[in-house]
Amino acid sequence: xxxxxxxxxxxxxxxxxxxxxxxxxxxxxxxxxxxxxxxxxxxxxxxxxxxxxxxxxxxxxxxxxxxxxxxxxxxxxxxxxxxxxxxxxxxxxxxxxxxxxxxxxxxxxxxxxxxxxxxxxxxxxxxxxxxxxxxxxxxxxxxxxxxxxxxxxxxxxxxxxxxxxxxxxxxxxxxxxxxxxxxxxxxxxxxxxxxxxxxxxxxxxxxxxxxxxxxxxxxxxxxxxxxxxxxxxxxxxxxxxxxxxxxxxx
Numbered sequence: 001x002x003x004x005x006x007x008x009x010x011x012x013x014x015x016x017x018x019x020x021x022x023x024x025x026x027x028x029x030x031x032x033x034x035x036x037x038x039x040x041x042x043x044x045x046x047x048x049x050x051x052x053x054x055x056x057x058x059x060x061x062x063x064x065x066x067x068x069x070x071x072x073x074x075x076x077x078x079x080x081x082x083x084x085x086x087x088x089x090x091x092x093x094x095x096x097x098x099x100x101x102x103x104x105x106x107x108x109x110x111x112x113x114x115x116x117x118x119x120x121x122x123x124x125x126x127x128x129x130x131x132x133x134x135x136x137x138x139x140x141x142x143x144x145x146x147x148x149x150x151x152x153x154x155x156x157x158x159x160x161x162x163x164x165x166x167x168x169x170x171x172x173x174x175x176x177x178x179x180x181x182x183x184x185x186x187x188x189x190x191x192x193x194x195x196x197x198x199x200x201x202x203x204x205x206x207x208x209x210x211x212x213x214x215x216x217x218x219x220x221x222x223x224x225x226x227x228x229x230x231x232x233x234x235x236x237x238x239x240x241x242x243x244x245x246x247x248x249x250x
Contacts, residue, residue, distance in 0.1 A: 046090035047131050051076065053109060054084035057102050061085040065098025073101060093130040097123040177203055181211035182235050183224040202226050202233060
């Protein structure tokens with residue numbers, strides 16, 4: 001716990017609790033984030049803990065606790081949405097007491113666990129458990145050449161070269177139901193004729209595929225894609241000049 005003079009001076013005068021400590025430590029007023037101090041061997045097993053204050057503040061909120069021997073006040077940052085203040089502090093496992101300094105006044109968060117110290121002062125308290133460290137697999141620290149060969153060694157896998165004759169074979173035959181995209185089907189006239197033309201409902205196998213229109217003038221290419229939303233079908237067609245000015249193959 002901190003001394004009487006140090007905690008009252010940090011809080012801006014009277015109103016802070018009294019502390020029965022023979023020595024009056026000097027509070028570190030510079031470590032506003034709680035992360036500026038260099039890591040120590042003790043902090044290697046520290047656990048990140050979030051401190052939150054959402055009971056209102058006009059200017060600033062700090063947290064001070066036994067996890068830093070009541071020596072350092074750690075500033076909380078206001079969240080972008082709402083009026084809550086929060087910060088994350090690395091704390092070693094154990095039972096710790098802490099308190100907030102809100103606009104220069106020592107405060108306890110009533111919605112967080114509380115306890116009394118040896119002098120009868122009410123503080124918030126928290127118990128930090130050690131984090132579980134995953135066990136490394138056996139032999140993880142050994143070099144690759146010293147490890148045992150797995151059940152399926154790399155030598156059991158192969159990637160034979162492709163037969164050159166495969167490159168001169170004709171491509172597979174396109175399934176018949178893929179030969180009727182909307183771009184290659186003539187529209188059907190409505191009755192009466194002044195209602196215009198209508199396209200047939202495309203098969204489900206045609207949806208979300210890109211197709212090239214074959215019946216176009218030389219040097220022009222059209223690519224169409226049909227998608228569906230419930231019972232409605234939408235076909236988007238892209239027109240461009242064919243590469244080299246040639247005829248689009250069928």
